Amino acid sequence: QVQLVESGGGGVQPGRSLRLSCAASGFTFSSYGMHWVRQAPGKGLEWVAVISYDGSNKYYADSVKGRFTISRDNSKNTLYLQMNSLRDEDTAVYYCAKGRTYDYVGALEYWGQGTLVTVSS
Amino acid sequence: QSALTQPASVSGSPGQSITISCTGTSSDVGSYNLVSWYQQYPGKAPKLMIYEVTKRPSGVSNRFSGSKSGNTASLTISGLQAEDEADYYCCSHVVSSKVFGGGTKLTVL
Numbered sequence: 001q002v003q004l005v006e007s008g009g010g011g012v013q014p015g016r017s018l019r020l021s022c023a024a025s026g027f028t029f030s031s032y033g034m035h036w037v038r039q040a041p042g043k044g045l046e047w048v049a050v051i052s053y054d055g056s057n058k059y060y061a062d063s064v065k066g067r068f069t070i071s072r073d074n075s076k077n078t079l080y081l082q083m084n085s086l087r088d089e090d091t092a093v094y095y096c097a098k099g100r101t102y103d104y105v106g107a108l109e110y111w112g113q114g115t116l117v118t119v120s121s
Numbered sequence: 122q123s124a125l126t127q128p129a130s131v132s133g134s135p136g137q138s139i140t141i142s143c144t145g146t147s148s149d150v151g152s153y154n155l156v157s158w159y160q161q162y163p164g165k166a167p168k169l170m171i172y173e174v175t176k177r178p179s180g181v182s183n184r185f186s187g188s189k190s191g192n193t194a195s196l197t198i199s200g201l202q203a204e205d206e207a208d209y210y211c212c213s214h215v216v217s218s219k220v221f222g223g224g225t226k227l228t229v230l
Binding site for chain 1: 122155157166167168178212214219221224
């Protein structure tokens, strides 16, 4: 069965960096696009970024463009989100999600349980 | 990209049908048959319920159905059950990204 396990969350001061990881299993990781989606406490879902199956295409929400970088290591079945210049408003649970297709078009088929990032001084 | 518009809350009694609307623009919902719906229980990860406007993933009850007209997509839940009480989010593909609705809290009376 598909499993997505996020890690790397925690408390961090504004302006600092954090790297999230998402370990995937139960499917051919290298064949699917992967997404990051976040949810601020008590708020709705916000799409953050997507990477195509081979890492050749990456797209970001305007709110994180230039600060966050999505990447993947298909040899390790792992998705990453490098978050730099963190702001208070980046506080959220971050979910990784498997796309239904190889690119960035498909729906988000399976989701991890999320990892909490808290940005506060 | 602005969030899609959903009602903040809807409610219904067991056995009834409810519909949740999701209004976007001609640039997102109206341009792509790539609307999906997600169910989320408190403290849990979202679950895909509908994709490509009308399609149900394996294992999702056929009480859930989706449709679209113009810039508005809809999720209908028939034969409402207590277990359907959750938050529901629509999502549309747009160019090379995704945009979510603000979410709708479904209460089963």
